[in-house]
Amino acid sequence: MSTIGTMVRSVPLQRWLPILAFGTGLLLNRPQLPTPVTEQDAESTGQFSGIRAHQFVSRIATAPRPSGSAQHAAVLDMLEAELRSLSFQVEREGSPLQNLVASAPGADNGGLWLVAHSDSVRAGPGAADDGLGLAVALEAARVLSREGLSPKLHVLFTDGEERGLLGARAFVAEHPGNRVVLNLEARGTEGPVFMFQAAGPVLESYEASACQAQSTSLARAVYELLPNDTDFTIFRASGAWGYDFALIHGAENYHTVKDSPENLDPRSVQQLGDCVVGLGRQWLGRLEEGDVLRTGSTSGVDSVWFQLFGRTLVLPPWLVQALALTMIFNLQRSSRWGLLVWLGALPLCFGIGLGALKLLAQFPVFYEGVAEMPGAEPIYVGAWALGLGWTAVLARGTRRSGWLFGGALVATAMAVAWPQVGYVLLPGLGAAIAERRGWRWTQVGATFLAGLILGPLVLALGAALTTRMLPVLCVAPIILLGWLGPMKNIEAKHRQVTP
Ligand SMILES: [Zn+2]
Structure with a gap:
């Protein structure tokens, strides 16, 4: 416990701010239900x-x-x-x-x-x-x-x-x-x-x-x-x-x-x-x-x-496409490994999701012809956490800052080719660019916006796909937020250059 406490304290407040902003956004824009009228x-x-x-x-x-x-x-x-x-x-x-x-x-x-x-x-x-x-x-x-x-x-x-x-x-x-x-x-x-x-x-x-x-x-x-x-x-x-x-x-x-x-x-x-x-x-x-x-x-x-x-x-689709293109020109190329590692995370997480699904199938109620497992919400949240955690682990393992470029490249391509879906990627991209350039408050704002945009989606995507599509659900956060994981490496490299 004390080790975790030390770790938490050793991270400066400014590194927690984007995470806090993201969480606040998620909570503020979560779906609400009205009071029934008599x-x-x-x-x-x-x-x-x-x-x-x-x-x-x-x-x-x-x-x-x-x-x-x-x-x-x-x-x-x-x-x-x-x-x-x-x-x-x-x-x-x-x-x-x-x-x-x-x-x-x-x-x-x-x-x-x-x-x-x-x-x-x-x-x-x-x-x-x-x-x-x-x-x-x-x-x-x-x-x-x-x-x-x-x-x-x-x-x-x-x-x-x-x-x-x-x-x-x-x-x-x-x-x-x-x-x-x-x-x-x-x-x-x-x-x-x-x-x-x-x-x-x-x-x-x-x-x-x-x-x-x-x-x-x-x-x-x-x-x-x-x-x-x-x-x-x-x-x-x-x-x-x-x-x-x-x-x-x-x-x-x-x-x-x-x-x-x-x-x-x-x-x-x-x-x-x-x-x-x-x-x-x-x-x-x-x-x-x-x-x-x-x-x-x-x-x-x-x-x-x-x-x-x-x-x-x-919004008109061209606006999303134009924003995505502006962002790609703001990214700096660093390593070709980034794209490979980012793409590699997808089948790995898909596999973990598939394993988890096999495990869940042991509960007989799941396969008795019902569309969904009872009490599935924690499973959706778990799948998101798994995808994000896996992204972070891989990012640490590679120790390469090129990750950002690889993930961002795929994200931009998606926002241009499929703006109806790709719009969710833009605040994350903005946050990544801001991080890279050292624009602290822009980064906090962009992660807040990312939280707002994902707020209605975390549970909804799970309910739409159901637990049966757990492998897909596990991959979704990597696609949506994959490039937000490796900030530590980038920052380390950034510090080397400008101490
Ligand atoms: Zn019906």
């Missing part, structure tokens, strides 16, 4: 009531409701009655699968569509997947119709989602139209909501809606590499604009008996509801002012975006 408060303020929506989930998710089951039929009746009570005209479309299509009397197909799926898997009651989406769509439609039902507002409850997005496919084939879709989904039961897919020029409205759901262009890029689909995939392919929301934390409950109302966090319900109401007001406002959606014309969203203190920041 029915009474919502009535007087015109807000979304997370409590009322959660109560509706309890009414829906009493038993599994796979397509065609008696429970499913009972839930469809309940949903139809709720929609009619909001003055919607409701059609049941398809057989044996039945979509519920709700619009104002006489409305056309265009406009804003709130979409959720009415079926669940056989294995569980589907409180989050997708009772959450059904309840939030209903409650949000109620809030948005306080001053009368808009002919631009529609609700669609699809059937057969769990059997291959069947209801959404049938609907899109039947009803062409220029629309904005808010798809509401879940792959977990708690934590911050994620907006992980967007289509069309929709980010400006997202920013204006003050939606607090987590969102970044990085998550969208990662999602597109995963073999997952939601109903939104079908709408996007049909040319619709919109947003895909999901709960992703607590994935150990996904598609199991534990996807129950007790395990569904009412704060998450409130957060999703606030977003749907906020976005609903934005889009209905635009549509009612006569804004014509030119959907189908835009292939996708290529902006870079992320969240800072609950606000969404949208």
Whole structure:
């Protein structure tokens, strides 16, 4: 203990400052959840009531409701009655699968569509997947119709989602139209909501809606590499604009008996509801002012975006690319070993992650068909720590300052080629350059910014990838922060030159 104490004391304060700044950034920009609003408060303020929506989930998710089951039929009746009570005209479309299509009397197909799926898997009651989406769509439609039902507002409850997005496919084939879709989904039961897919020029409205759901262009890029689909995939392919929301934390409950109302966090319900109401007001406002959606014309969203203190920041990709290029010209070349060692760390850490995964697989619960291991958060943090620790160990071992250049070269290439993901690398690069040049306070500022940018990602990346992708999770910090490890060597060399 005394040795560690001596070591800590022997490091001057100025070397701890960047680390402190990084930690402060991480904590300050961590995702927050709102307090659920009661029915009474919502009535007087015109807000979304997370409590009322959660109560509706309890009414829906009493038993599994796979397509065609008696429970499913009972839930469809309940949903139809709720929609009619909001003055919607409701059609049941398809057989044996039945979509519920709700619009104002006489409305056309265009406009804003709130979409959720009415079926669940056989294995569980589907409180989050997708009772959450059904309840939030209903409650949000109620809030948005306080001053009368808009002919631009529609609700669609699809059937057969769990059997291959069947209801959404049938609907899109039947009803062409220029629309904005808010798809509401879940792959977990708690934590911050994620907006992980967007289509069309929709980010400006997202920013204006003050939606607090987590969102970044990085998550969208990662999602597109995963073999997952939601109903939104079908709408996007049909040319619709919109947003895909999901709960992703607590994935150990996904598609199991534990996807129950007790395990569904009412704060998450409130957060999703606030977003749907906020976005609903934005889009209905635009549509009612006569804004014509030119959907189908835009292939996708290529902006870079992320969240800072609950606000969404949208940047053009060229800005990130230009910043990355400015930085590379500020780096000094030193040793070719740097790149090799940096690249070598990747397979090594991947191997350690794979070993850890094999070890975790000894817990029988992990492989019983569940999506995630219970209590996985410490594992995510552990994987980050492992990746960072490994980076530091290798950096010490090489005793070469060229590391900085190698890592920075790869990082810059990534920020230029893939700015939607590479933006996360820039504060780290800035910190590395500042360190190198002896700009102490710039370095502290840059590490603070690095902490802010990574704050929402540490647990989210774990929840998105799940423990099953532990080797990838272990490699991520090396890619993101690898060049921050070897500062000691560089500093030692720097001191030799300028004592
Ligand atoms: Zn679902």
